[in-house]
Amino acid sequence: MPELPEVETTRRGIRPHIEGRTIRTVTVRERRLRWPVPRALARTLAGRCVTTVDRRGKYLLLRLDAGCLLLHLGMSGSLRVLPAPTPAAKHDHLDIIFENDTCLRLRDPRRFGSIHYTRGDPLRHKLLAGLGPEPLGEGFSGDYLHRAARGRKQSIKTFIMDSCIVTGVGNIYANEALFLSGIHPKRPAGRVALARYRSLAENIRAVLLRAIEEGGTTLRDFTGGEGQPGYFRIHLNVYDRAEQPCRVCAAPIRQHRIGQRSSFYCVNCQH
DNA sequence: CCGGACGCCTGTCGGC
C-alpha cells in the first residue's frame, strides 16, 4: 500500500506524539508478519526513549536512545497514535505504549509489513544498505537515472519501481510520473534519452511532493498517523482510471499488466 | 548479471 508519500505522511503524523517519549510496554499480538517479529522485542524496547523518527524509502526509522526500530508497512499496513486504553481490533498486531499513555498501534491485515530492531547504524541494516538514492534528496537526477539505465532492457516502469535504483516509488506514483513525462511504461529503460530522464526525475519529485502535501493517496483504507485519509487521489491522472478520458487529450486510459503490476497510461500522450 | 515469475496474506468486488 504505502509508497513514499504515505510513509512520509505517517512519519509526520506520529512524530510529534512519540519523539522524546519513553516506552513503557510493548504488546505483540501477532508475530507472523513478512518476517517473524523478534521474540525479544518487548523486552528490548521497554524503557527505551524515542529520539527521532526518520524515513528511508518506505521504511520508518524510530531511533532510540539505544538502537533503532525499523518498520515497513507492506501493502496494507498503517500506524496510528491513540490514547492507551483503546480496545484492539482484528489485525492490530502491535502496540507500543509510552509512559504518558500514548499508544502507537500497527495494523496490517495482509501482514506484508515487518518490524526489525537493530543495535547498530540502521542505514547499514541488510534491508536498507542496498537501497538507491532518495528521490527527494541529493544524488537523484535524470543524469543518474540515465546512467543507471544504460543497456537495460527491462521496462522503464519496472526500472523506476526498483528500490535499488530509486527508493520509495511504487505503482501509483510510477504510473503518474511516466504520464507527466509522456513516456510509455513499457519502453525499455535503456532506450530513454537523457532529456526525457531529466523530465522524469523532475516529475517523480513533483508528484511525490504534491502527494505529501495532500497527505498521501487513500484508495481504500490508508490513514496517516492521526487517522486522517489522504487527498491525492483527486489529482491522479492515470492510476485506477482505466477507460476514463485522459485529462489532456480525452482518449480512454488503457490498463494492462507490466511485471505482474497493473499499469495505466494514455496511448496518445505516452510514447 | 539480468529480468521475469512466484509466493506471502486478507479483504473486496464483479460475474454467474
Place this chain on the structure above:
DNA sequence: TGCCGACAGGCGTCCG
C-alpha cells in the same frame, strides 16, 4: 444469496 476467481499501495527469492 452464495460461491469463485481476479485483483489490491511491496518485495525477497528463485530460476532460466
